[in-house]
Amino acid sequence: DGGITQSPKYLFRKEGQNVTLSCEQNLNHDAMYWYRQDPGQGLRLIYYSQIVNDFQKGDIAEGYSVSREKKESFPLTVTSAQKNPTAFYLCASSAPGGNQPQHFGDGTRLSIL
C-alpha cells in the first residue's frame, strides 16, 4: 500500500545534539512538508519542498534544516540551535496540481533528555 513512513516513532535528544527525523513516501508525490504540533497550537509549518533539490522555509524554520535529494525522501534535522524541540513532528506530502490534499505520516515524538 502507498503511504508515508516516518521514523523513528520516538526520539530523544541530548543537549547540544543534532537529530534527524526520517520521512519517506511511495505515493509519487512531488510536494512534501514538515509540521510541528504542540498542544493547543495546531500545526505549524517548518519547511516544504515542491520538487527535488528545492525547499523553502515555512513559518518556524529557525533551528531546523532539511534536504530533498530524492523525490521519496524529505529528512528533517533538528539542530542544537532549536532550544525548544520537544514536540510531535508530522511529515506530509501532496500530489501535483492545485489544492491536492495533504496526506500525513504517523509522526515522530521528540523529547529532550
Added chain:
Amino acid sequence: GEDVEQSLFLSVREGDSSVINCTYTDSSSTYLYWYKQEPGAGLQLLTYIFSNMDMKQDQRLTVLLNKKDKHLSLRIADTQTGDSAIYFCAESNPGGYQKVTFGIGTKLQVIP
C-alpha cells in the same frame, strides 16, 4: 493573515449526531478540509469541499459550507466510540504552493 478557529472540545453520547464547527478568515480559500487525529497518530484526511460547493455528504459525514459567513461544519451521524479523536479544520488558498492553514483542533469525546 489567514486564521482558522475551532472550539476546543465537544462531548456527545454514542448514537447521537456530532456537529463540529469551524470559521475561517481568508475569503480566497479554495478548498476546506477535515482531518481526524487519533492519539499518537498522524492526521487522516476525512473529507474536503471546494469553496463553490454548499454541501458534501460521504456516508456518515456531512460537510456544510456557508461561504458568506466563512463557516464550515462537519456533522457525524450516529456517532460511535471509535469517532473519539481530535478533528482539524483546514483551508488552502491559491499560491505558489499549497499553503494550508490548520485550526487548533476540536477534541470529540463520545460517551458510551
